[in-house]
Amino acid sequence: MRLRVYRYDGKEEGYDDFTVPDKEGQTVLDALFFIQEELDDSLSFRYSCRGAVCGSCAMLIDKVPRLACRTQVQEVKEEEVDIARYQALEEGKSVSDDHILIEPLPHLEVKKDLVVDMDKFFENYGKIEPWIEAKKGLEKEHLMDPKRVRELEDYTNCIMCAACFGSCPVNGEKEGYLGPAALAKLYRFHKDPRDKRERLYLADHENGWWACDFYTNCRTVCPKDVPPNLGIGNARRELESEEDED
């Protein structure tokens, strides 16, 4: 298989083509390591767990944000991913049948090759104050209904890989938009019965809940099946009904 890989060294940008031998079960991350170890050791990309739990290796693979470690080389061309297309997923080199196109995640500044600046993503996450105020010296756990745990798990499963951020047309248009992951986290804390704070207001503005246009790309590309769109919809309904009561 051939891979066409985006390159940027701080000055010049472009694409390099590499041929990687076909191997059963080979992931895109394996292929990138093959390139790095055998063909061109100047290639930079992030990695850690290689098992789709750490969130390091989200990138554009054939114009779809995915984890490189979870994407099988042989399946890229077979898998149909139904997401709304927009400028960030159209520009650059185009997808073709004779190679897999590997590019950095959109909406984040490229530092080198496939390495992007994640600061903006984590700053947005920080804005929703993602923590519970812990009490000390308590002798028992809070009791929690197992059903509520399952609801929360839909959101706590987020691995902060930013695939959603890189797939969202609104993030492409609005510089300040918090993005799906941060909003999903905020919703998770809002729904946590242990968290006594009023929270929804933290995103009750034009760059928060109200910016989402429900393209649902976020949910489609999430490697952990987190549904930010549902959390955002629920939060909006709650805010609207509060307003009605006022």
Added chain:
Amino acid sequence: MKEHDIYEHEVLVIGGGLSGLRAALASLEEGADVAVISKVHPLRSHSVAAQGGINASLGNAPKAENDTWKDHAFDTVKGSDYLADQDAVEVMCKEAPDVVLELEHMGTVFSRLDDGKIAQRPFGGAGVPRTCYAADRTGHNLLHTLYEQNISEDLTFYNEYFVTSLVRKNGRILGCVSWDFEEGKVVGFASNVVILATGGYGRIYNRSTNALINTGDGAMLAYDVGVPLEDMEFIQFHPTTLYGSNILITEGARGEGGYLLNSEGERFMENYAPEAMELAPRDIVARAIITETEDGRAFEDEFVHLDITHLGESKIKERLPGIRQIAKDFAGIEPVQEPIPVQPGQHYSMGGIDVDTFGRTCIDGLFAVGECACVSVHGANRLGGNSLLETVVFGRRAGEKASEQLDERGSYDMNMIQEKMEEDRRMIDALLNTTEGSPYSEVMGDLRETMFEHFGVYRNEGSMKEGLLKLKQIKEDYDSIKIDNENRRFNTALVRALELRSMIKVAETVVLGSLKRKESRGSHYRRDYPERNDEKYLQHSIFTKTEDGPEVDYEEVTITQFKVKERGY
């Protein structure tokens, strides 16, 4: 940043996984100025991959109401094949309920029983269901919780910095030197305290469940400045790693009732541990699988089956959703309908930096916690659910202790840090300027293969001696590894080459310890010495660095309340 590129912080934590973040939080809460340095973003640390759970004698599960910390301690000591220090085990098991409840109060979404209490599942080597869990994503949930708590305290992070050296003066720590990936330059850190929390050295083996970043850097750093390493030959091989990629399939799959089947469809564990069956400790199950494989009862001579189909779809989806996803993503298997192909793989490093129960090393101001340390609570074999526990118990203790001694320290000594920075600059320039020789990846591959082949589940003198010779060659090869690009920014090849330096030094101690310990205990199994020999080896191995490589000595195990007995399951 001060002139000369040296940052200053009172407490410097190296590593952003669970133990590092717990230590940082404890020091922050005591008012210290703390920073975490990590070669990856903290959420990418290997702790995130821990699946099954964290042990604490909460007594929540039915039939476990009378569980006590003493029962937990006994199971841990027996599981360790009596090599764990019993005073350290007592500390860990006593503090376990408190740290778990604390994490719950910090926001971890643990799985629950119908009555709303934290759920607990059975795990290998434990008398009762004692393992608290968050589905099969316990590490992920705990790591995110501790990260959240630390950002609420405004912790300073230096992400994507690789620490190349510690700086010590006489018996005291002064700080460290590191490589900044993004800027592509050497920077220094001056501090009163350094807490190493860099994780294990699993990646010196191929067939490892570990993240690719687990290269023993912390152990090497401490060893290099004269801190002894302890019990390095004890490497845990997890019985069930996914065939092909060796991604972990949690012990929780067996805890929930999964069977291990050989190619004849037999639950072979009845021939090895008739009472505990699939829930015997990991060393015993791993050896059983290798024996089945050697005797021709494996599939394709490579793997056995882990069958959870009889648990039913709803239980699998609720309790083991991550495992289901892993089997689908990485083996194309739907475990609701078909068995999972598994084989043993390297999983955990029991050995590490020699520390006391506050994480203190022999150097004033230098601490180590978590998998990079050896307290020792795991001895010759760690029980599942005790590693997450170790990270938070000893992380907290070290963080608190570290902040106590800040006032006793004088001002920072920049000269020595600058000298070390200059030395490391030269070392890195030399690596970048070498263009003839072997690529790092080739040498790294040789090392991993050698370790798995000669220092794996079963060991013997002849094979290990061959391995020793190969390691000598690998060391020589490292001296002339080449890097073909001269980029300074985000140079992955350079970082891998630096990691390989750690891996080789650590591997040397594993090799020496395995050769010298002429007995079988826990994970260290020698076919030429198949019995445990308490008379000679109820002892910790202690490794120190000399000019001619590592030297090993032996030290008494601390025994308090549990008499050393034969270990049967």
